[in-house]
Amino acid sequence: MARQSQPRRRLRASDLTVNGILLLLVLAWTIPTIGLFVSSFRTRTDIQTSGWWTFLPHQEWVKVEEFDPPAGLDRDGVMEIRGAQGTFEQFRNGIASSDGNTRVTWIGNKRLGTVQVQQQKWIVGYDLTLDNYGQVLAGKTFDIRQPDGSIVTEQGDDFTGAFLNSLIVTVPSTVIPILIAAFAAYGFAWMRFPGRKLFFTMVVALLVVPLQIALVPILSDYVSLNLNGTFLGVWLAHTGFGLSLATYLLYNYISSLPRDILESAFIDGASQFTIFTRLILPLSVPALASFAIFQFLWVWNDYLVALIFIGAKPDVQVLTMRIAEMVGSRGNDWHLLTAGGFVSMILPLAVFFSLQRFFVRGLLAGSVKG
Numbered sequence: 001m002a003r004q005s006q007p008r009r010r011l012r013a014s015d016l017t018v019n020g021i022l023l024l025l026v027l028a029w030t031i032p033t034i035g036l037f038v039s040s041f042r043t044r045t046d047i048q049t050s051g052w053w054t055f056l057p058h059q060e061w062v063k064v065e066e067f068d069p070p071a072g073l074d075r076d077g078v079m080e081i082r083g084a085q086g087t088f089e090q091f092r093n094g095i096a097s098s099d100g101n102t103r104v105t106w107i108g109n110k111r112l113g114t115v116q117v118q119q120q121k122w123i124v125g126y127d128l129t130l131d132n133y134g135q136v137l138a139g140k141t142f143d144i145r146q147p148d149g150s151i152v153t154e155q156g157d158d159f160t161g162a163f164l165n166s167l168i169v170t171v172p173s174t175v176i177p178i179l180i181a182a183f184a185a186y187g188f189a190w191m192r193f194p195g196r197k198l199f200f201t202m203v204v205a206l207l208v209v210p211l212q213i214a215l216v217p218i219l220s221d222y223v224s225l226n227l228n229g230t231f232l233g234v235w236l237a238h239t240g241f242g243l244s245l246a247t248y249l250l251y252n253y254i255s256s257l258p259r260d261i262l263e264s265a266f267i268d269g270a271s272q273f274t275i276f277t278r279l280i281l282p283l284s285v286p287a288l289a290s291f292a293i294f295q296f297l298w299v300w301n302d303y304l305v306a307l308i309f310i311g312a313k314p315d316v317q318v319l320t321m322r323i324a325e326m327v328g329s330r331g332n333d334w335h336l337l338t339a340g341g342f343v344s345m346i347l348p349l350a351v352f353f354s355l356q357r358f359f360v361r362g363l364l365a366g367s368v369k370g
Helices: 002-039 044-049 088-093 131-138 160-190 196-208 211-225 231-254 259-267 272-283 285-300 304-309 319-329 334-364
Strands: 058-067 079-081 084-086 102-107 114-123 141-145 151-155
Touching: 002 334, 044 334, 058 102, 079 088, 084 088, 088 102, 131 334, 160 196, 160 231, 160 272, 160 285, 160 319, 160 334, 196 231, 211 231, 211 304, 231 285, 231 304, 259 272, 272 285, 285 334, 304 319, 319 334
Parallel strands: none
Antiparallel strands: 058 114, 079 084, 102 114, 141 151
């Protein structure tokens, strides 16, 4: 019994280690994301003066009384105000009472300041607003309070055009390579033609070609064909870059389908096209959906390919380029940057959660055969 219990203890220790590491990784990704999400609903002033975690219940010094400094104080020496004694610098930092629940704080400079009596209270930073998203999605104006107290009104950033451009680029760039790869995978898996293995080897070999070395030759061809700066050009580029991986993944899945189903269809007189559309595509939904997630996220978050092949003109600019431009021009406006970042995440999250039930099945498809 002692010999049998040792492997179990090792297995439990191994499981605890793996689960602990996974938990740390999840927290490392989740906590900053929550911080950005909360910041996207906070005002510009709140972001600059306090951390996002003040959204949670916490204790903070709250003003309960404010008055002018009593007359006759020696402001260069030791002063006594409301029972607290200290120099001006100590009052600036706040002098707490013996029980720690009340403190006296000097606000402002030595000559024109005021004195506050503060108490520690539990508060929640619930001052949230949807104006940040209104400024990002509709270009609404917003007010900025300057250090001298004046207010400057600035125009927000309208992401609507960039969002639609990203959608126009991403949807065809996801559908086209999946459709072509499904045809190719079926041909490589179930059709017999000369050079089949050679062509399939060439497709798999293209997986190791780095995307960066193909950009300049393709751009040169696009310029000669007048495709540079068009959506058609970036559709073809994303199709070419994603086709080899899509064909390889779908081949692994389609080739593992039971041969009996296809043979029965052939006996009934079905053509290759009928078998592909009526049998292969419905049975391959998990694999198609899992690759669709990969391709959609890759194209939606792409910056390099879109910048090279369609440029940064406002009428064709995609969301990633718009956000990068805003980081350069509005690096201090975190209320707009965080809202813009979450606008760019809404659609990928919706796609992932709507197709996630196929994700694991698609990843495991073809890995176990027999």
